[in-house]
Amino acid sequence: MAQQVRNKQVILRDYVSGFPKESDMIIIDSTITLKLPESSNDVLLKNLYLACDPYMRNLMNKTQGIPNPLSYTPQSVIAGFGVSKVLESGHRDYKEGDFGFLPFCCTF
Numbered sequence: 001m002a003q004q005v006r007n008k009q010v011i012l013r014d015y016v017s018g019f020p021k022e023s024d025m026i027i028i029d030s031t032i033t034l035k036l037p038e039s040s041n042d043v044l045l046k047n048l049y050l051a052c053d054p055y056m057r058n059l060m061n062k063t064q065g066i067p068n069p070l071s072y073t074p075q076s077v078i079a080g081f082g083v084s085k086v087l088e089s090g091h092r093d094y095k096e097g098d099f100g101f102l103p104f105c106c107t108f
Contacts, residue, residue, distance in 0.1 A: 002035035003087075014074045016060040024060070025078070036088050043094045045084035056080065 011026040036042050059072050072078055086098040094100075 002033050004031055004033055006030075007032045010078045012060060012072045012074050012076060012078055015062040016057070020057060020060060034087065036090055040090040042089075043086055043091050044088040045100075046087050048083050048085055048099075050080055050082040052080065 007030050009028045009030075011028060013024050013026050016024050034044055036044050056078070059068070059070055061071070063071050070079075081101065083099060083101055086094050086096055086100070089096055089098075
């Protein structure tokens, strides 16, 4: 059964200079429908906790020299790690109610 839920995303406004400020981010609040397609092998997760770690600061810099594939791009969702719960699963290794520590984009 499809479920309507509130969804928040943290977007990097632009590359950060110095200590990150709230104004360096944009919070987008929306409503989304949660439902896996029929016969899907995907897993639908609910983020319970998201980490905001010091290493993320360096990913907010404009890349100089060799690009870091993990660097954040302005006007894009900030990715991170967190703990989630499986809401729905079409994958044989993950059952509804399972918990996991996984990389996520910052959508909660």
